[in-house]
Amino acid sequence: MKPFAYVSAPDVATAVRVIAAEPNAKFIGGGTNLVDLMREDIEQPDTVVDITRLPLTEIEELPGGGVRVGALVRNSHLAAHRLIRTRYPVLSQAILAGASAQLRNMATVGGNLLQRTRCPYFYDGAAACNKRVPGSGCDAIGGFNRNHAVLGVSDDCIATHPSDMCVALAALDATVEVQSVRGLRRVPLADFYRLPGGTPHLETALEPDELITAVEVPELTAPSSYRKVRDRASYAFALVSVAAALEVTDGVVTDVRLALGGVAAKPWRARQAEAVLLGAPATDESFRRAAEAELEPAVGRPDNTFKIELAQRTIVATLRRLSDRSLGVGRMA
């Protein structure tokens, strides 16, 4: 690990002032991703600004029925919180489907949003990776790409975003609150992540001197759930995951939110599928048509073409389960 200067910020004002003044500085929260990346020399900050003492650890109910989550709330605490478990089961389930209990105890909400990809070529300093070294090429294309993206890919990068939590947040229309010396702004999660295009090293709408201070989630009345498909039963990144909320009235879809994980460089909001579903009968046929519409532009590679069909089946299965539940069929899961 490259040596760095360490600053512990006592308040938000100090944190954003230090990050703006120090070239090549990074915030550190739980450290579960950044420490690993620094140890691999992928991240090499000159200054690390510790934000874990900032007072951003509250989970508050908002007047309009939504919830505001401080950026330093630990993943485990968010998943276990009564408001989240009762109103946003998809969010609680998504968090619990990710990482291990130890990591969830350390990892913060803000840090989870900013996880880097787990592409092995990104981690391997000897490999070509446009995300790590812009212009160096992409060894994943034409390499071992079983875990890689099929939607929103470019000729420069096929890496995926590894988060489960963010897939739920994408489905929930969350907003990210960020602060800098220039003030406070709110970025809808839909605009927070960038697709790789020709600049896969640019991953979010955050400026280098901006600090995530909170995430706000609007009210959700529809039943919701998260389903994750992976190579082992626990403690593995998603091959494909689905975050869904579905309301069915008189057999017709009256509200639907759908997002996919493991298939793109960002948590993938499935707008095409939603457009097909809204107003359609809540049947397997509609679910299948919606899933096909969403995956229509997908581009598979030799190792990951299976994800296209897998994503469609997982969408159908997740929606069917939610639909059965609103009709009172079967048991809750």
Add this chain to the structure above:
Amino acid sequence: MVTLRMRVNGTTRSLDIEPWVSLLDALREQLDLTGTKKGCDQGACGACTVLADGERINSCLALAVQYEDRDITTIEGITHPIQQAFIEHDGFQCGYCTSGQICSAIGMLAEHGAGMPSAVTEPGATGLSEAEIRERMSGNLCRCGAYNGIVDAIKEVAR
């Protein structure tokens, strides 16, 4: 170099460390508490699990400076029925993952006792089934494959 204090196994210790030193290395190299093991050093195996203010964490991914004034418990500071249960149920073979497994199990029992759910928790369920134990302990790998003994040991203590 940073000077900081930390409570380790009930005793306040003073450390002079560089900010890039992990909590794991600080415990092992500076405080001579070598019971906590370095497995993968990248948060994938759980061998380095310790308790910070009673919560289990991976000490390999923790910078020691971030744990100033916190209360750290390592295997050297633990006296708990789970240790005897591991012996009785053959919860290990080589033993390298065991200190992490034991710290993790103690943290896990506290989480479960506080009502924290897991990925396999059914709505309304409160018990610690075998499926619950396996899911909640999935962050601790045992390459000897002593999982059945580990689950039995935890089951006995959770009863």
